Amino acid sequence: MAFTELLERAGGVGLFQALQVFTLLLPSMLVPSQLLMENFSAAVPSHRCWVPLLDNSTAQASVPGALGPKDLLTVSIPPGPDHEPHRCRRFRQPQWQLLDPNATATNWSEAATEPCMDGWVYDRSTFPSTIVAKWDLVCDYQGLKPLGQSIYMAGVLLGSISWGLLSDR
Incomplete structure (x- = not known):
């Protein structure tokens, strides 16, 4: 007996x-949007270390002269591989010699740097809020983002298996 006959x-x-x-x-129809949502909610915005000299209004009062934010960034954060401010390191002490245009080029790597101790400052112009910025999943903690993705997909796999077996019963 064919299926159409049975129907x-x-x-x-x-x-x-x-x-x-x-x-x-x-x-x-709802599952694909759930799977694609992480492309937007877990975007990694541009970031740099939080620096008291630059990001604390009370510390800015003790800055000598009228230095702008670009100068304060130069003395607080070393340049990264792309010649932008480094995303994961900062100087332990401000490097005022980097502002002197007549000084010979010094190797900033000799200066004491440290990882971000007080958090990060994120560029919120593209994404006002992401889970990466909310939970600081950058630098040393960037491996937690793919771990979360893997746990989610393992849950999808186990859920598919268990609900598939239950639907057969």
């Missing part, structure tokens, strides 16, 4: 079958 004996396609297909279609 006709059962009464054909009716309201129950249409509702069942719609009920299964609705969650199937």
